[in-house]
Amino acid sequence: MRKMVNKTHEEASIINVSSLTCIDLANPNFHQSAASLKQACLDCGFFYVTNHGISEELRENAFAQSKKFFALPLEEKVKVLRNEKHQGYSPVLSQIAENQIHGDYKESFFIGIKGSIDGLHSHIPFCRPNIWPNSDVLPGWRATMEKYHQEALRVCKVIARVLALALNVEEDYFDKPEMLGNPLAFMRLIHYEGVSDPSKGIYGCGPHSDFGMMTLLATDNVMGLQICKDKEMQPRKWEYVPPIKDAYIVNIGDLLERWSNGIFK
Template sequence: MSSSSSSSTLCSVLSNLTAFVVNEGHGVKGLSDLGLQALPDQYIQPPAERITASTVITDDSIPVIDMSPENPQVGEMICEAAKKWGFFQIINHGIPLEALEEVKAATYRFFSQPAEEKKKHSKGNSPTTNVRYGTSFAPLAEKALEWKDYLSLFYVSDEQANSFWPSACREEALNFLKISEIVVKRLLEALMEGLNVKEINGAKESLLMGSRRININYYPKCPNPELTVGIGRHSDVSTLTLLLQDEIGGLYVRKLDGGDDDTWVPVPPITGALVINIGDALQILSNGRYKSIEHRVIANGSNSRISVPIFVNPRPEDVIGPLPELLDGGEKPLYKQVLYSDYVRHFFKKAHDGKETVDFAKLNI
């Protein structure tokens, strides 16, 4: 293609960016692949939403917890990290490195497909609401778009996954989701023990981990990465989130006791590690003892990046509120009882806005 033809194509795309990125299924990867020299205006974030060197702390980091059986303090370390940071990394967790590498390769494989293949799974085209390919977070609600494409896979059953999840990543995503379950249970057992909740069986297990969703995320190389974000400020609506990072990195966590409302700590990639964070649901269930923390992802001007989070959630029909075991001990509830599907709906109907969704569940005391 000649330079004049390429320039004409780029001008045509930019004149109707939504059609190209969203409707035609190219996503921001398609924009990046065009060889953009400047960030489109639609992706330029307000200065307050960008990370700058002055707001980043590089001499501190979230805890790294060794999950091996030889570590007798692992439970205490998990609970302490959940209270102080809301984030930590785990090593020696038992998930084979091969499985992690396979799901990363599958992520690249899915996003390298032509737009018409990916578009089959977008809103309005996907045969099920449990599989959704998209871009940014909430394009219709956002004043500035985020530099990210994603595929979201809500697990219902093996049968549905085999029928509807894309073949490019189905086997690897399903395997990662399944083999992570034993790690999830171990983490939740430690966290519940820290609340003096002794057993996670039946209804309690369903409340804590009754539904699961795995996303595969793609953050293309970005022109002017300092002007935009990969993901804006938010906390997850999950009970727990397990995140597999690649070697590029780009995740930042708000520091709770940084002495400044806008202090951020990078989460450096560690080979074979998983990043764990407390979600809003567990903050509410723990009556505020465990913290769901704002985090964000920067864009990268040199490399494309991927990540694979698993969101462990209550079931949509569950009601979340402070656990009875805590209130029976005399604690005053900080949060009201909320139907989890209502909570999630409130989160997804708006742009990323920090911790506003948790405020939606607070009692007016």
């Protein structure tokens, strides 16, 4: 998966747009949804979800608060610079993927699970207390992000129940305390600089796969996300994923590919 905002002149004349399965989370026939989702995961591991229950007001507020943070002067943003576990602010060019020269032309803010180092996940090496912007500078920012984080996690748990059926196990298979009962769920806010020229190894976000179980991706109306459905193909074919109003784009990660014995991509 990679994100690109600007196209080179050579790319401008040819735009490949991907067609992905759309899963309606309000469909009462879970088995029907599971069959559609299974095929999507066999094909490429990307799909849309609709009727997820996250209100438009909350999504817009989360996007608005995110923009407020990234609009701050750099000297203010570096006050919440990421810790050794990557929680907090990461400046432009701080993340590097394959075939890159400098790093991603994006900045991000990483939010971990709710709690502290002495809490539920205190025994896990990569968990630390979250870093938050000054409430005097961004009033209401933390509360909005925590609420949105929990709502996104709720949706992921619903998707996980459909995934369980797609894997031919019980619907509540992933609900166990050692799995999604107490999950390590992270949220990353991302702002792209609008700089991309793959022919020169310059990317808004370099090619990568996600490491976890699944990623729930909320986008604005800018068509920038590209996916490669077959990473073994040479040269790789990249297709744009158009945003759909009120829908989330979902992709499964390396962990679920491993759990499925490589059947899901």
